[in-house]
Amino acid sequence: MIAGRRSSFRRNRLYVAGLSPAALLLALFFVGPALWALFSSFTNSALVGIDAANPRFVGFDNYVRLFHDPDFAQVILNSVVFVIGSAVIGQFVLGLALALLLDHAERRRFRARSFVYFAVLLAWVNPTIIAGFLWVAMFDFYSGSLNVALGHLGLGPVDWFGQAPMLSVIIVNTWRGTAFVMLIFLGALQTIPSDIYEAARVDGASAFRRFWDHTLPMLRPIAALTLLSVTMATFGTFILIQALTNGGPALQTEVIALYAFHQAFEAYAIGYGSTIAVVMLSLNLAFAIVFLRWSRARA
Numbered sequence: 659m660i661a662g663r664r665s666s667f668r669r670n671r672l673y674v675a676g677l678s679p680a681a682l683l684l685a686l687f688f689v690g691p692a693l694w695a696l697f698s699s700f701t702n703s704a705l706v707g708i709d710a711a712n713p714r715f716v717g718f719d720n721y722v723r724l725f726h727d728p729d730f731a732q733v734i735l736n737s738v739v740f741v742i743g744s745a746v747i748g749q750f751v752l753g754l755a756l757a758l759l760l761d762h763a764e765r766r767r768f769r770a771r772s773f774v775y776f777a778v779l780l781a782w783v784n785p786t787i788i789a790g791f792l793w794v795a796m797f798d799f800y801s802g803s804l805n806v807a808l809g810h811l812g813l814g815p816v817d818w819f820g821q822a823p824m825l826s827v828i829i830v831n832t833w834r835g836t837a838f839v840m841l842i843f844l845g846a847l848q849t850i851p852s853d854i855y856e857a858a859r860v861d862g863a864s865a866f867r868r869f870w871d872h873t874l875p876m877l878r879p880i881a882a883l884t885l886l887s888v889t890m891a892t893f894g895t896f897i898l899i900q901a902l903t904n905g906g907p908a909l910q911t912e913v914i915a916l917y918a919f920h921q922a923f924e925a926y927a928i929g930y931g932s933t934i935a936v937v938m939l940s941l942n943l944a945f946a947i948v949f950l951r952w953s954r955a956r957a
Contacts, residue, residue: 692939698932705926713929720933729909729917737893737914737941739824740831745892748832750885753839758869760840761847782837790901793830797902819903823910827899831892839884846880847873882953889949890942914938 699720703713724730756778763771781789796803797818805815818826850873858868874881896916899905905912905920912920914934922931 695932695935695939698929699936701929703928703932705923705928707926709929710926716929720930723930724933724937729912732909733912733914733917736824736910736912740828740895740911740913741889741892743824743828744831744835744895745888746885748828749835749839749888749892750881752832753836753884754843754881756836756840757843757847758873760844778837778840781833782835784834786834786897787901789830789834790898793826793833794902797826820907823903823907827902827911830902831895831898834898835888835891839888842880842884843877846877850876879953882949886946886949889945893938893942893945914941 700715700717701713702709702716702719704710756774760771760775763774784792799805799815799817802818804818808815816822854872855868858872863871893913894915896913896919899911899913899916900919903911905916915938918931918934918938921927921934925931
């Protein structure tokens with residue numbers, strides 16, 4: 659048995675050598691911090707004071723504190739609404755729709771496709787903090803671009819961050835992240851053989867039936883991984899929201915990643931912030947299991 663393992667390792671040593679740098683980077687920047695956060699969640703580590711110099715093991719005290727935290731239920735609700743609105747309905751659905759439109763435009767040789775492609779991609783390549791400040795200016799009550807446009811239409815100005823703060827951050831995150839989903843699906847659509855669609859047209863299938871019976875089943879594995887990727891990225895979003903609302907007003911846009919940041923680096927409670935991060939990691943793992951099982955399920 660040992661000889662068989664050695665033989666297998668010799669056959670695959672080039673693959674192992676090629677994957678080793680990536681595995682080391684994952685261990686260094688993902689696995690290592692996750693294990694450190696898990697350990698810190700059982701301590702009273704802090705940034706300042708006696709607990710910073712001599713942290714103590716406190717067991718499950720941080721978890722008990724978290725689940726008795728009166729703000730935590732609101733934070734979880736905000737996070738779920740933000741992920742569903744931005745990652746699932748916003749980035750995923752809009753990205754798929756744009757990919758279908760661009761793929762159709764490319765097959766028909768429409769010239770405007772390059773402009774749409776560039777416009778969507780431009781939102782993605784903007785640095786996060788720049789995108790946040792850009793939309794702060796657009797949402798400004800007195801001189802923001804959106805309210806100026808509403809004024810020209812005879813409509814009153816809207817206090818975006820006061821009346822619809824969660825909708826505002828969902829719009830911004832969708833605007834910024836849709837290009838990633840669009841690129842993934844655009845590449846996947848171009849791998850589907852055109853013969854499948856030709857055969858479906860001969861059978862009299864409508865455009866919707868071709869999409870539902872052929873396109874979606876062939877895209878399902880890619881769709882599951884893409885949905886997992888954007889969901890995890892959206893759960894971890896806090897810089898954009900920090901630039902827009904900083905979780906306000908009155909915790910209406912306080913998502914779990916931003917709450918962990920506030921507790922760890924503004925309240926100086928590293929142990930408690932790590933506990934929130936562990937809960938966020940657990941939620942990501944739960945979503946990963948659901949999406950991966952869906953991708954492997956038979957049509």
